[in-house]
Amino acid sequence: MAGRLERWREARRARRQAGTVVDMPVPAETRLDASPVDISPDDPALVHFQNAGGPVDLDDVAFDSEAVRNLRAAGVKLVVPLVAQGELIGLINLGPRLSEQEYTSDDRRLLENLASQAAPALRIAQLVREQEAEATERERIAQELRVATLIQQNFLPRRLPEPAGWDVAAYYKPAREVGGDFYDFVELPDGRLGVFTGDVTDKGVPAALVMAATRAILRATAQRLDKPGEVLSQVNDQVQPDIPARMFVTCLYGVLDLESGRFVFANAGHNLPCVGRPDGASEARATGMPLGMLPGQDYEEAEVTLAPGETLVLYSDALPEAHSPQRDMYGFPRLLGQVGRGPRGPQLIDHLLADLHAFTGEAWEQEDDITLLVLHRSGATPDAPPPRRRRIAEFTVASRPGNEQVAVERVIAAVSDLPLDGARVERLRTAVAEATMNAIEHGNENNPELLVEVEVYAEPSALLVRVSDHGGGAPPGPVEAPDIAAKLRGEQTPRGWGLFLIRNMVDDVHVTADGDRHTVELVMALQGGDDELPR
Amino acid sequence: MMSFHADAHTDGATAVLRMRGDLDATADVALLAAHDDAVAEGADELLLDFADVDYINSSGIALIVTLLTDARRAHRRMRASGLSAHYRHIFEITRLTDYLVLDVDGTVRTDEGAPTAREEAAHG
Numbered sequence: 001m002a003g004r005l006e007r008w009r010e011a012r013r014a015r016r017q018a019g020t021v022v023d024m025p026v027p028a029e030t031r032l033d034a035s036p037v038d039i040s041p042d043d044p045a046l047v048h049f050q051n052a053g054g055p056v057d058l059d060d061v062a063f064d065s066e067a068v069r070n071l072r073a074a075g076v077k078l079v080v081p082l083v084a085q086g087e088l089i090g091l092i093n094l095g096p097r098l099s100e101q102e103y104t105s106d107d108r109r110l111l112e113n114l115a116s117q118a119a120p121a122l123r124i125a126q127l128v129r130e131q132e133a134e135a136t137e138r139e140r141i142a143q144e145l146r147v148a149t150l151i152q153q154n155f156l157p158r159r160l161p162e163p164a165g166w167d168v169a170a171y172y173k174p175a176r177e178v179g180g181d182f183y184d185f186v187e188l189p190d191g192r193l194g195v196f197t198g199d200v201t202d203k204g205v206p207a208a209l210v211m212a213a214t215r216a217i218l219r220a221t222a223q224r225l226d227k228p229g230e231v232l233s234q235v236n237d238q239v240q241p242d243i244p245a246r247m248f249v250t251c252l253y254g255v256l257d258l259e260s261g262r263f264v265f266a267n268a269g270h271n272l273p274c275v276g277r278p279d280g281a282s283e284a285r286a287t288g289m290p291l292g293m294l295p296g297q298d299y300e301e302a303e304v305t306l307a308p309g310e311t312l313v314l315y316s317d318a319l320p321e322a323h324s325p326q327r328d329m330y331g332f333p334r335l336l337g338q339v340g341r342g343p344r345g346p347q348l349i350d351h352l353l354a355d356l357h358a359f360t361g362e363a364w365e366q367e368d369d370i371t372l373l374v375l376h377r378s379g380a381t382p383d384a385p386p387p388r389r390r391r392i393a394e395f396t397v398a399s400r401p402g403n404e405q406v407a408v409e410r411v412i413a414a415v416s417d418l419p420l421d422g423a424r425v426e427r428l429r430t431a432v433a434e435a436t437m438n439a440i441e442h443g444n445e446n447n448p449e450l451l452v453e454v455e456v457y458a459e460p461s462a463l464l465v466r467v468s469d470h471g472g473g474a475p476p477g478p479v480e481a482p483d484i485a486a487k488l489r490g491e492q493t494p495r496g497w498g499l500f501l502i503r504n505m506v507d508d509v510h511v512t513a514d515g516d517r518h519t520v521e522l523v524m525a526l527q528g529g530d531d532e533l534p535r
Numbered sequence: 536m537m538s539f540h541a542d543a544h545t546d547g548a549t550a551v552l553r554m555r556g557d558l559d560a561t562a563d564v565a566l567l568a569a570h571d572d573a574v575a576e577g578a579d580e581l582l583l584d585f586a587d588v589d590y591i592n593s594s595g596i597a598l599i600v601t602l603l604t605d606a607r608r609a610h611r612r613m614r615a616s617g618l619s620a621h622y623r624h625i626f627e628i629t630r631l632t633d634y635l636v637l638d639v640d641g642t643v644r645t646d647e648g649a650p651t652a653r654e655e656a657a658h659g
Contacts, residue, residue, distance in 0.1 A: 401560065405536050405590065426621035433592055484630045487600050488607055494600035497593035497629060504628050 180207030443469025543573030586617030
């Protein structure tokens with residue numbers, strides 16, 4: 001009934017907007033009040049008009065009805081119901097005849113004919129409008145989804161670290177309505193690897209934006225501070241003032257010592273890490289408030305040591321909280337059991353996903369993003385053959401303007417055997433030139449006695465170029481993105497394109513500082529082009 | 536490294552600034568002098584000819600921004616020709632192409648594995 005009434009109101013609005021009320025010269029005292037008259041869904045007039053089968057003289061209506069009173073007050077004498085497929089979709093309202101005579105039977109027949117032809121046309125117009133509105137809404141939702149997915153995927157790592165003696169694997173599958181899962185790795189000095197995984201408690205574009213900001217702050221803080229508890233505490237203090245109400249971020253951050261297998265972590269309300277050992281699986285526990293809820297939080301640290309052959313598993317809520325067709329929850333005990341029984345190493349991801357799908361059945365609609373990270377200590381020692389990362393060049397150039405081109409030529413010569421197509425070689429040239437120029441001009445301040453060090457590494461799936469200078473200290477904070485419009489208006493200097501070019505030329509950039517040494521690491525994927533790597 | 540030279544001539548109503556060598560920070564004096572020559576007669580349009588430029592870095596981009604600022608002040612159109620596919624890509628991501636027109640029918644470069652301007656234009 002409510003839907004029908006809504007259509008009736010819609011019809012009135014449409015009629016008025018479409019100008020179907022013909023404005024004839026009518027004496028002021030007989031002019032109809034054209035403001036809409038609402039009929040409540042339980043008003044008896046509704047059924048009466050629908051079943052009348054022709055024009056209704058309001059003077060003949062005997063029952064009490066608010067709608068009829070309002071129509072009379074608006075000067076309406078005769079209503080002609082517009083009925084399509086048995087539903088009342090509108091009324092033609094007429095005041096008294098100008099001649100002050102009653103409406104004749106001819107008048108009524110004419111009006112009835114008019115109504116019978118107008119009603120289906122009006123109904124079609126209403127349906128078209130409804131469909132247009134629905135299509136616009138669907139397109140809006142689809143567009144928002146595309147934006148959220150784009151943000152999300154741009155901030156997931158494009159390549160995984162490949163430390164000697166470890167197998168690192170990740171699985172991420174967004175839900176239809178993209179959630180706010182994220183994960184990343186931070187390569188730290190002294191053979192350590194920072195790992196974080198998190199989840200923003202919301203979906204869509206707002207969650208994706210909070211995710212992107214939190215990830216950036218986490219990465220920067222992890223490069224500055226050693227202790228995971230302090231990292232989370234600082235990130236919380238930076239995120240908390242700006243995060244929207246009712247949104248927060250659960251996050252686990254840990255530092256893995258690749259040599260000893262020791263994993264020290266702190267936890268802001270995220271799922272506990274799980275360790276698969278030869279004799280089963282166990283959870284390691286550290287607790288703390290999610291990021292963004294309250295300022296000034298401390299995060300306790302816990303640690304676990306992985307022996308060769310053992311596997312660390314980090315995961316987001318979607319896995320333990322998945323439901324079976326009977327609405328049972330997958331749960332932590334089942335997860336621990338599967339980690340205990342399943343294979344060690346990256347194959348564990350396939351094992352867990354197969355078990356999840358067996359549990360949920362085929363018709364399962366994934367409710368949230370799924371993230372699974374596996375770090376497996378393979379047992380191969382760092383000096384065991386074959387090394388997965390080999391250094392293919394190492395050289396220095398003096399800090400003189402123009403020497404960036406010397407560095408470029410040496411890097412290009414070193415990578416000539418690697419699978420890089422012409423366009424990617426050109427991009428590498430520009431990125432190496434800009435990174436070396438920055439090192440010469442800003443890091444070493446054009447002092448020719450200071451050297452810029454360049455190292456080139458090949459990994460199975462990526463090329464790494466490290467450019468180091470002596471401009472140590474903390475990594476620089478975010479720099480203002482160059483905006484050509486602002487530059488042309490004189491609001492920004494014409495310069496400042498270096499870092500922008502670097503970031504757009506390669507697949508990933510890491511900036512680290514260690515003592516007085518400042519290093520920019522350029523990462524370019526091999527055996528792939530732009531088709532495989534979304535830019 | 537190729538030192539930078541630039542010279543100016545007119546082609547009908549268009550002032551042409553032809554460059555050779557590396558467009559980097561060391562190019563500024565020669566570039567700006569040739570630019571002033573090129574626009575001295577108040578041309579409506581300035582064509583930057585990059586056909587003999589093999590290297591442009593961020594300082595070179597900054598110099599082009601400086602020329603664009605001047606062109607906008609003087610209500611002068613700007614075009615660029617002879618860029619390789621790589622530098623056309625850089626002109627696009629820096630959004631220089633919002634303010635100057637890339638001439639793909641001019642000199643075609645074949646010095647890299649990527650498609651040449653003419654091939655790209657032919658394949659849409």
